[in-house]
Amino acid sequence: MVELLIASTIGTFLVLVAVGALRAISTSARMVDQNIESAAEVRFASSLIVRDLTNLYRDQNFKNMKLLGTVEESSQGTTSFLTFYTIARTKARSDQPEGDVYEVEYYLAKDEERSLLLRRLWPYPDPNDEAEPSGVLTAIAEDIDIFQVRYFDGTEWSNEWPEEMQTLPQLVEVTIVGRQVGRAAPPIEPIMVNLVRSVGDMAIALESTGQQ
DSSP states (O other), X not given: OHHHHHHHHHHXXXXXXXXXXXXXXXXXXXXXXXXXHHHHHHHHHHHHHHHHHHTBOOOSSGGGOOEEEEEEEETTEEEEEEEEEEEOSSOSSTTSOOOSEEEEEEEEEEOSSOEEEEEEEESSOOTTOOSOOOSEEEEEEESEEEEEEEEEOSSOEESOBXXXXXXXXXXXXXXXXXXXXXXXXXXXXXXXEEOOOSHHHHHHHHHHTTXX
C-alpha cells in the first residue's frame, strides 16, 4: 500500500508538471504569434506610409499641393495627424471612376480597449474645399500604442507642419510602436522620407528657412 501511495503521488506530481509545462509552452507560443502579427502590421503600415510619401503629389504652385501635420491631445494621450496629396495607382473604390491624385490621411484612433492606425483615402482632393474631410477609411494596423510624426525644415525638428509653411519639409520622420505583449519588446518601426528631390526643391526649402 505504501508503495502504491508513493507511486500514485509521484504520478500525480509528474502529470501536474507536464500540464504546467504544456500551459507555459502554449502561452509562450501564443505570445510569440501575437508579437509576430503585431510586428508584421507595424511593417505593413510603415511601408504604406513610405509609399504614399514617396509618391507625394507635386506642383509648381504650392497651393495645389498639400502636406499638413497636426497634433491633438485627448484623454488617451497625444496623436499625430498626417495629411497630404499622393499619386496612387490603387483606387479607393473599385467600382467608381477616379483619377490618380488622392488626399490621404493617417492617424491613430484609441479607446479603452482598442487602438487602430487608420488611413483615409479621398479620390477628389480640392485645396479650396473647406468641407469636412471624407473618403474611404481603412484600419491598416491594430494595437498600436504610438504614432508620431516629426518634420525637419533644414534647421530643426517640429511635431507639426501647419498650412502657413507654404512649402514642403526636407524630411518627414514617422515612428510607429506596437503594443507590448507580455515582457517582449514592443515592435518599433521608425522611418524617414526625404522630400527634397531636386535643386529647385532644395532652393525652396532653403529659402523658407532663411539659409539661401
